[in-house]
Amino acid sequence: MGGGEKRDRGAFGFSNMGFVAVNAVLLSRLLYERGVRYDCSEMHSGGLFFEGEGKECKNEGVHLNTSPSKPPALTSDTHKSSVPSDTVINFDHGDPTLFIPFWRRTGESSTIVIKGWQSMSYFSDIKSVCWFLEPGLADSILQLHHLVGNAETEGRHIVVGTGSSQLFLAAVYALAPRDTKEPISVVGAAPFYSSYQAASDYLRSEVFRWAGDAYAFERERVGGEERPYIELVTSPNNPDGFTREAVVNGSMGKIIYDFAYYWPHYTPITSPADKDIMLFTVSKSTGHAGTRIGWALVKDLEVAKRMTMFIVLNTIGVSKDSQLRAANILRTVISSYERKGGIIMGRGAYENFFKHGHELMSKRWERLRQAVDIHKRFSLPEFPSAFCNFLGRPSSTQPAFAWTKCEGDEIEDCEAFLKSHNILTRGGRSFGWDPKYVRISLLDTDSNFDIFINRISNIN
Amino acid sequence: MGGGEKRDRGAFGFSNMGFVAVNAVLLSRLLYERGVRYDCSEMHSGGLFFEGEGKECKNEGVHLNTSPSKPPALTSDTHKSSVPSDTVINFDHGDPTLFIPFWRRTGESSTIVIKGWQSMSYFSDIKSVCWFLEPGLADSILQLHHLVGNAETEGRHIVVGTGSSQLFLAAVYALAPRDTKEPISVVGAAPFYSSYQAASDYLRSEVFRWAGDAYAFERERVGGEERPYIELVTSPNNPDGFTREAVVNGSMGKIIYDFAYYWPHYTPITSPADKDIMLFTVSKSTGHAGTRIGWALVKDLEVAKRMTMFIVLNTIGVSKDSQLRAANILRTVISSYERKGGIIMGRGAYENFFKHGHELMSKRWERLRQAVDIHKRFSLPEFPSAFCNFLGRPSSTQPAFAWTKCEGDEIEDCEAFLKSHNILTRGGRSFGWDPKYVRISLLDTDSNFDIFINRISNIN
Numbered sequence: 001m002g003g004g005e006k007r008d009r010g011a012f013g014f015s016n017m018g019f020v021a022v023n024a025v026l027l028s029r030l031l032y033e034r035g036v037r038y039d040c041s042e043m044h045s046g047g048l049f050f051e052g053e054g055k056e057c058k059n060e061g062v063h064l065n066t067s068p069s070k071p072p073a074l075t076s077d078t079h080k081s082s083v084p085s086d087t088v089i090n091f092d093h094g095d096p097t098l099f100i101p102f103w104r105r106t107g108e109s110s111t112i113v114i115k116g117w118q119s120m121s122y123f124s125d126i127k128s129v130c131w132f133l134e135p136g137l138a139d140s141i142l143q144l145h146h147l148v149g150n151a152e153t154e155g156r157h158i159v160v161g162t163g164s165s166q167l168f169l170a171a172v173y174a175l176a177p178r179d180t181k182e183p184i185s186v187v188g189a190a191p192f193y194s195s196y197q198a199a200s201d202y203l204r205s206e207v208f209r210w211a212g213d214a215y216a217f218e219r220e221r222v223g224g225e226e227r228p229y230i231e232l233v234t235s236p237n238n239p240d241g242f243t244r245e246a247v248v249n250g251s252m253g254k255i256i257y258d259f260a261y262y263w264p265h266y267t268p269i270t271s272p273a274d275k276d277i278m279l280f281t282v283s284k285s286t287g288h289a290g291t292r293i294g295w296a297l298v299k300d301l302e303v304a305k306r307m308t309m310f311i312v313l314n315t316i317g318v319s320k321d322s323q324l325r326a327a328n329i330l331r332t333v334i335s336s337y338e339r340k341g342g343i344i345m346g347r348g349a350y351e352n353f354f355k356h357g358h359e360l361m362s363k364r365w366e367r368l369r370q371a372v373d374i375h376k377r378f379s380l381p382e383f384p385s386a387f388c389n390f391l392g393r394p395s396s397t398q399p400a401f402a403w404t405k406c407e408g409d410e411i412e413d414c415e416a417f418l419k420s421h422n423i424l425t426r427g428g429r430s431f432g433w434d435p436k437y438v439r440i441s442l443l444d445t446d447s448n449f450d451i452f453i454n455r456i457s458n459i460n
Numbered sequence: 461m462g463g464g465e466k467r468d469r470g471a472f473g474f475s476n477m478g479f480v481a482v483n484a485v486l487l488s489r490l491l492y493e494r495g496v497r498y499d500c501s502e503m504h505s506g507g508l509f510f511e512g513e514g515k516e517c518k519n520e521g522v523h524l525n526t527s528p529s530k531p532p533a534l535t536s537d538t539h540k541s542s543v544p545s546d547t548v549i550n551f552d553h554g555d556p557t558l559f560i561p562f563w564r565r566t567g568e569s570s571t572i573v574i575k576g577w578q579s580m581s582y583f584s585d586i587k588s589v590c591w592f593l594e595p596g597l598a599d600s601i602l603q604l605h606h607l608v609g610n611a612e613t614e615g616r617h618i619v620v621g622t623g624s625s626q627l628f629l630a631a632v633y634a635l636a637p638r639d640t641k642e643p644i645s646v647v648g649a650a651p652f653y654s655s656y657q658a659a660s661d662y663l664r665s666e667v668f669r670w671a672g673d674a675y676a677f678e679r680e681r682v683g684g685e686e687r688p689y690i691e692l693v694t695s696p697n698n699p700d701g702f703t704r705e706a707v708v709n710g711s712m713g714k715i716i717y718d719f720a721y722y723w724p725h726y727t728p729i730t731s732p733a734d735k736d737i738m739l740f741t742v743s744k745s746t747g748h749a750g751t752r753i754g755w756a757l758v759k760d761l762e763v764a765k766r767m768t769m770f771i772v773l774n775t776i777g778v779s780k781d782s783q784l785r786a787a788n789i790l791r792t793v794i795s796s797y798e799r800k801g802g803i804i805m806g807r808g809a810y811e812n813f814f815k816h817g818h819e820l821m822s823k824r825w826e827r828l829r830q831a832v833d834i835h836k837r838f839s840l841p842e843f844p845s846a847f848c849n850f851l852g853r854p855s856s857t858q859p860a861f862a863w864t865k866c867e868g869d870e871i872e873d874c875e876a877f878l879k880s881h882n883i884l885t886r887g888g889r890s891f892g893w894d895p896k897y898v899r900i901s902l903l904d905t906d907s908n909f910d911i912f913i914n915r916i917s918n919i920n
Binding site: 093096099100101102103109110111112113114115117119120121122124165166173195198199202203206207287288289290291292313314316318319325328329 | 557562573574576579583625655667748752753770779789
């Protein structure tokens with residue numbers, strides 16, 4: 001079921017207009033869906049379920065002007081058996097709340113204190129190409145990649161963004177030719193990340209334009225010369241979790257690699273990625289989505305400058321507070337490991353984030369495969385195992401999302417089918433694929449995941 | 461010299477292409493100018509001046525995993541007399557570092573502590589139209605407007621943005637028609653904020669397009685009907701500080717009000733602004749530019765939804781950490797005041813931000829006017845005084861920027877003239893105006909302002 005699989009394009013080869021409509025629905029649903037179960041932080045001992053206007057979801061645990069205090073006790077899971085079957089659970093989005101209990105246990109080591117007078121300036125380091133990048137974050141990023149071994153950092157410029165979504169737009173902008181009226185084509189091999197098209201096209205830019213599935217992309221020639229294009233390669237891929245390479249392979253192609261999921265808890269780290277433009281984010285690496293911090297490792301100075309310029313025009317830089325916090329979160333991860341004779345070891349007294357994350361994802365995939373196996377109404381991708389250099393042993397691929405197919409001829413629309421069982425997922429169409437497929441987030445809270453497994457097990 | 465002044469358009473009525481070129485130069489300078497004096501936080505007791513590769517400018521004062529500690533002592537100002545005359549000072553950008561000493565004195569009341577497990581989710585409050593808006597920030601925004609009396613909040617939706625620059629784009633996107641191929645015209649009365657054009661046009665959107673000076677805008681008719689347009693009204697205006705209203709007054713106009721400077725330290729608060737779309741930002745209200753938090757008060761629900769959708773497509777929400785911090789900063793301001801018999805009073809034990817800010821700006825304008833008066837090489841705008849409801853007394857306008865004219869026929873380009881005296885400013889052309897004018901930031905540190913006044917006083 002990887003990108004190379006043969007597909008009947010007639011069944012799901014939608015026009016651009018079709019995609020726009022689908023994405024508008026998707027966004028509107030993401031924004032305004034009501035009556036869903038949403039558990040902000042697993043903190044709430046009651047009132048988890050709501051209908052109608054939705055549930056208030058405050059960050060009640062934030063303490064101001066105080067020393068770090070004892071974290072609140074975990075909610076007991078005894079309420080689970082009483083979850084009504086008509087309560088909707090939302091596994092459409094990849095909100096990484098499963099990592100909250102881990103970070104709660106880290107206590108003060110991951111806490112940040114910012115004084116009222118700090119980080120007031122627009123500027124962080126005017127020596128840096130990306131002058132709004134906090135030097136402490138740059139240091140932590142380099143150290144983390146060095147520890148994990150998932151990316152070459154030598155000779156790269158770091159550009160920080162408000163999440164990797166802003167960096168994706170910045171990179172497309174930076175790579176687009178400046179001197180043509182015709183927008184550059186942006187493609188990705190289907191199934192591709194559902195936001196790429198909407199993010200590329202919502203401003204109807206004459207600089208770049210989404211051109212759909214990279215497999216279907218026909219390279220254009222103008223005056224005997226091939227026209228430039230941009231290919232997005234998400235590896236491991238969102239939604240399906242497979243490792244990927246570029247597929248168009250034209251002479252004028254520029255490639256943006258989205259490595260949001262190239263971390264040891266999701267996939268074996270087989271070698272350091274060594275590409276011209278590589279995107280990462282704390283949303284999926286450590287689970288801090290609310291912090292909105294992503295970074296790009298960029299080889300070419302001019303591209304890094306253009307990306308920086310995009311971010312200045314778009315948001316005049318990136319939150320300093322979140323950069324400082326992200327730096328501290330990364331340092332907490334880094335400091336729980338040490339190298340002994342070239343081997344990466346966890347420090348005894350600390351819990352190791354990637355080890356914990358790997359175990360979490362392993363268990364979730366194991367439970368999901370068991371549940372799916374009962375009635376065989378669904379199928380899941382099978383992944384090869386590989387040696388993970390970071391873990392120092394063979395490891396399986398266990399993606400953040402389960403790219404799931406509804407089996408049997410009677411179900412044409414898997415998303416609608418699961419919705420009828422009060423499970424919200426994102427259907428194949430949003431990814432340029434067959435509606436018999438859905439993407440299911442495996443990053444939600446333990447209690448929601450339990451409900452999900454229970455429901456899936458009982459669908460006959 | 462207000463927006464209504466007669467001008468010789470031939471001298472500075474540049475074409476759109478000309479503007480793009482100017483803005484590219486401006487941006488490139490903002491990004492990569494070297495050899496400028498830059499004092500990050502007034503913390504550094506030495507090494508303030510540099511040439512060549514620029515100076516490292518770290519947020520050295522940020523403390524992690526510690527209780528709030530004693531702020532470092534202020535740098536002595538004894539070094540001033542030794543500043544070499546060839547050291548460049550950069551008053552081009554409006555970096556609000558003059559407020560750092562105030563916030564240093566607030567100590568723990570403005571300090572925020574964020575634990576590693578908090579604010580990890582994309583979501584803040586799914587009951588809100590803007591579901592990534594932190595409820596605590598929404599509360600603080602409402603309380604602050606209620607205290608200051610500068611905006612009606614009744615019946616408004618709050619949309620939070622990564623600074624007001626993102627909100628400006630979100631608002632333009634939200635107001636643009638969805639069903640036409642032709643981009644909607646976006647105009648502002650010259651002199652207009654220098655970033656509006658670049659921010660509107662860098663993606664060459666078919667949704668909206670910068671159409672220049674609102675005074676020169678000719679409303680179009682299609683099939684007997686007037687075409688919609690968007691007018692940006694910045695009041696008080698950046699660069700000139702004057703209070704403004706819309707000037708086009710067409711039947712199909714939609715207006716975005718940028719009230720970034722409608723705060724008591726810059727201008728008298730004469731009545732609560734009561735417009736359909738109003739933009740504010742902490743960058744200029746409290747001086748926390750690095751936090752990148754702005755907000756919009758929006759009357760129409762559909763417009764608020766579209767703005768939210770823009771921000772989701774652009775950056776999937778706004779940093780939670782900065783929202784929490786901004787909420788705490790606003791609370792610190794609010795809690796230093798109390799109402800007694802309908803009158804707003806400062807609480808005895810606290811320093812009041814707006815009172816302090818007002819005094820700071822008053823002193824700076826007084827010194828600037830005195831310096832300019834010596835040789836009369838420059839002229840400054842004159843502002844009417846008005847009763848400020850917040851201060852409870854007549855108050856003068858004392859803008860964040862000094863919109864300064866080089867007098868005399870021999871100086872055509874005031875920016876170049878000041879640059880020859882090692883003072884970087886932003887020339888009139890960037891604002892759609894005469895190059896005999898420059899915008900000078902009055903928000904820099906005390907020590908840089910002293911150097912500036914000294915230099916200006918000595919230009920004969």
